[in-house]
Amino acid sequence: MKTKSRKVAIVGSGMVGSSCAYAMVNQAICDEIMMVDRTFDRAMAQALDLSHCMDFAGTRTKVYPGTAKDCGGMDVVILTAGANPKPGQTRLDVLDAAAEITGQIVADIMAGGFDGIFVVAANPVDIVTYLVWKMSGLPRHRVIGTGTSIDSSRLKTLLSEVFSIDPRSVNGYALGEHGESQFVAWSHVTIGGKPIKHILEQHRERFRDLDLDDIARKTKDAGWEIFTRKGSTHFGIGSALAYITRAILNDEHKIIAVSAILEGEYNQSGVCTGVPAIISSDGIQELIELNLSPKEDEKLAASCQIIRSGIDSLKLEA
Template sequence: MGKKNRKVAIIGSGLVGSSCAYAMINQSICDEIVIVGRNHDYALAQAMDLSHCADFTSTRTRVRAGYYADCQDADIVVLTAGANVKPGQTRMDIMADAAAITREVVSSVMASGFDGIFVVASNPVDIVTLVTAQVSGLPRHRVIGTGTSIDSARLKTLLADVFQVDPRSVHGYAMGEHGESQFVAWSHVTIGGKPILHIIEEHKLRFPDLDLSDIARKTKDAGWEIFTRKGSTQFGIGSAIAYITRSILNDDHRIIAVSAILDGEYGESNVCVGVPAIIGDGGIEELIEFNLSEDEQVLLRRSCDLVRSGMASIAIPS
């Protein structure tokens, strides 16, 4: 009896693409990974290096370098190729170049006959996710950006250090743009199931200097803290991609803060930002609409407007 081959194609053989592949291999997420890079020899070297992990993992994942034509029967295509942010730039500064690269890449993927799910990690991820949906013509639930998944993980790590708990016992989300206008939905952050706002109120003497706005700032700036020191981020975002991919292939129905195209949710439409979503084998199974506080609603609207201004500047219709 034949077993379905779970295949992922990764477009981009650089640090993020290879870190994503490494995480997938070590977590036995899929059966086959095809790496497609602009420089095929470099992609081939990455694939060879990654294939040598096989003896040290619980299951074997076949890894090879390939071409766009190999995306035809992939379950998921991961987009990591894009424009590089230079020192002093924001993710939004590179959006015109990123959009042009994305149009070329997605057109090539779709020409192969691909009919699966896109997971987008290229920055600015909210804009690139929307471009991917428009060029591919796929329904919005099958185009998923990594969004604020990595920012939410950074938030949990920071809070875990403050409250001395495992990060997996912290539940909460950064929302909005994966960038400067993101915000933490503090009204929905819990630790061990208890709202963090209640914990702070009940233990004022224990946490006298806790500044939630400073935690939110550190969450937002964490990527830049890394980037300014080593020129890239790779392991965290690579694991985020693997996490989303696993939820799709295993139909896990995990709730993850991803970049999703809104169609009336939160009162917003035709814009793509990070919101919690249920991720399963159909892609985005459902968007979770939090009952945000008035201040949080204002912050989400402001973030959506900023992404819209970016869309307008590169002639993406809203």
């Protein structure tokens, strides 16, 4: 019986793209991976290197090089190609360069007849995701950014160390911009289903030194802690990309904090930001509107305004 192959293209064969491909190969997430890069030799080299994993992997994944215009038959296209900030810069400082790179890539991909789902990791990811949506002409539910998925994972890791538990037993989200204006929605952070603020109230002496503001700061700065020491972050975000892609291809209906286009949700429109969403074979099946506290509502609105200002600076055609 013939079955449909699950095909993924990764555009950008650098550290993030190759880490994503490596995670997908080892987790047997798809049947085919096409590596794309502006330097074809690098795409070819990464594909060859990854193909040599198959003898040690549980399932064979076909990995090969291609171009952006070859993406027409892909189910998912992952965009990692972009501009990296220099020391002292923020993710927003590379917006103009990222927009130029993304514009050409998306034009080439759509010219090849692509009609699947975009998953975007290039920074500044919220604005780049919005740009991909505008340029591709695809419905908003089929353009997804990694957003605060990695920040939420970092939050869970930090809390798991404080409470000596598995990170997967922590539920909660960093919301807003994948950047300086992100915040932790503490009103919705739970451990084993129990609100974190209730735990702290019941065990004041045990956790008297725990500063939630410090945890939120460490969550926000975690990427820079890595970047300043080795020049890139790639294992975590590569795994986040694989996680989102798996949820799409397996129709998992998993709730993940991703960059999503808002059209009235959280009283925001004309912006793309990190919020929890149900991820399925349709892309974003549904956005989850959390009942945020008044202070958290203000933080989300402020973060959205920063992202919106970045979008406006690109002067995109309506």
